[in-house]
Amino acid sequence: xxxxxxxxxxxxxxxxxxxxxxxxxxxxxxxxxxxxxxxxxxxxxxxxxxxxxxxxxxxxxxxxxxxxxxxxxxxxxxxxxxxxxxxxxxxxxxxxxxxxxxxxxxxxx
Amino acid sequence: xxxxxxxxxxxxxxxxxxxxxxxxxxxxxxxxxxxxxxxxxxxxxxxxxxxxxxxxxxxxxxxxxxxxxxxxxxxxx
Numbered sequence: 342x343x344x345x346x347x348x349x350x351x352x353x354x355x356x357x358x359x360x361x362x363x364x365x366x367x368x369x370x371x372x373x374x375x376x377x378x379x380x381x382x383x384x385x386x387x388x389x390x391x392x393x394x395x396x397x398x399x400x401x402x403x404x405x406x407x408x409x410x411x412x413x414x415x416x417x418x419x420x421x422x423x424x425x426x427x428x429x430x431x432x433x434x435x436x437x438x439x440x441x442x443x444x445x446x447x448x449x450x
Numbered sequence: 451x452x453x454x455x456x457x458x459x460x461x462x463x464x465x466x467x468x469x470x471x472x473x474x475x476x477x478x479x480x481x482x483x484x485x486x487x488x489x490x491x492x493x494x495x496x497x498x499x500x501x502x503x504x505x506x507x508x509x510x511x512x513x514x515x516x517x518x519x520x521x522x523x524x525x526x527x
Binding site for chain 1: 498499502503506513514519520521522523
């Protein structure tokens with residue numbers, strides 16, 4: 342893995358406040374776990390950017406190194422890694438996610 | 451694809467890293483989609499991300515190869 346891929350990923354997670362690395366797109370997800378996280382973000386009505394890792398093998402492998410996390414999807418808020426599908430789902434159910442995303446709701450209007 | 455990984459194998463991998471854990475592993479679809487629940491005193495004071503990373507570390511290379519999906523729930527005891 343080259344440093345330039347890590348730099349590219351670092352730029353992607355800093356570019357937007359909420360960034361989802363996923364398989365497919367929010368409109369056409371290609372994995373049930375990615376679909377679930379995109380749907381949860383939609384439910385919270387926050388704007389987010391998504392990166393389709395299926396389009397770039399270097400990003401697909403690089404993001405796993407970046408966060409030391411072996412699976413996709415991966416959610417980042419303010420450049421901080423929040424978690425994958427299990428953690429995002431748990432936080433959604435417990436209300437923690439609503440709290441975390443509250444400051445970004447205005448942007449979605 | 452042939453797969454020699456099974457719930458008992460995953461339990462052993464986990465316990466080799468976290469001997470104090472209580473662990474439950476099930477298949478939830480096919481022969482490579484697993485569901486695992488881990489409760490361990492070692493998770494105390496750690497974020498969910500850190501807790502899951504400890505489980506992934508225990509799975510080692512299997513996480514990148516034989517395990518297609520691992521639905522994970524962790525909590526401190």
